[in-house]
Amino acid sequence: MPSNQIKIYHNPACGTSRNTLALIRNSGQEPEVIEYLHNPPTQDQLIRMIQQSGLSVREAMRKNVEVYQDLQLEQPHWTDEQLIELMLKYPILINRPFVVTELGVRLCRPSELVLDILSAPQLHPFSKEDGEIIIDQQLKRIK
Template sequence: MSQKIKIYHNPACGTSRNTLELIRNTGQEPEVIEYLKTPPNKAELMTLIEKSGLSVREAIRKNVEPYEKMELAQEHWTDDQLIGFMLEYPILINRPFVVTDLGIKLCRPSELVLDLLSAPQLNAFSKEDGEVIIDQDGYRMK
């Protein structure tokens, strides 16, 4: 029985690509939301952050131009202001967020997605960089 899976995906991100392929490797096809093209609204973004157990600051990508340019590391920004910046500049939203019936996670590293999949069929899988996540016998590494 397949479950409903949603991934907030950026195809230019290796972690996001690995996460998507790990989901597909279990025989399931998620709803793929390219969040740079179709950003979440404020309520969706707040739900992703809250349900994943992250703070707003933990959900922000820090190695992108808007972060540095706007000096978002400064402590005086409120969570609401930071959410506003993430909505205005979706590149600031860390990725990939994955939503399933079992919860919501920011899947960094990508293998965290396996915790969100009910009874996944584990086929051998290696990341793009060659790191083995699931061995030939279907066992998770680590």
């Protein structure tokens, strides 16, 4: 990956995803924005992101969506391979936002986790949409 390339698997309807994208842009970098509900990752990309983020397959899943309940995915008999297949079939099951940079991969929940994998500093003070301050007036990280 080129050193300046950042990818965000984004859902514009999600506040956490919007805050994460804004934090990336606040570092002066413009990421590749992948609206994963319309353009899901490949099986290999999804497996690699989950592995590189240090999460289990189950930790990378959204549980508060209808398809998760309907398919009873909380049941322990589901294998990681089956869960990956379902995440690809129903991208809403992929938790978000995943961010990929040259410094690593994170599921950015909460959104400020993206700061751990950005190579450029924040350029301006930053507050989340709900008003929570993340970067103060002295450009110091609060959270």
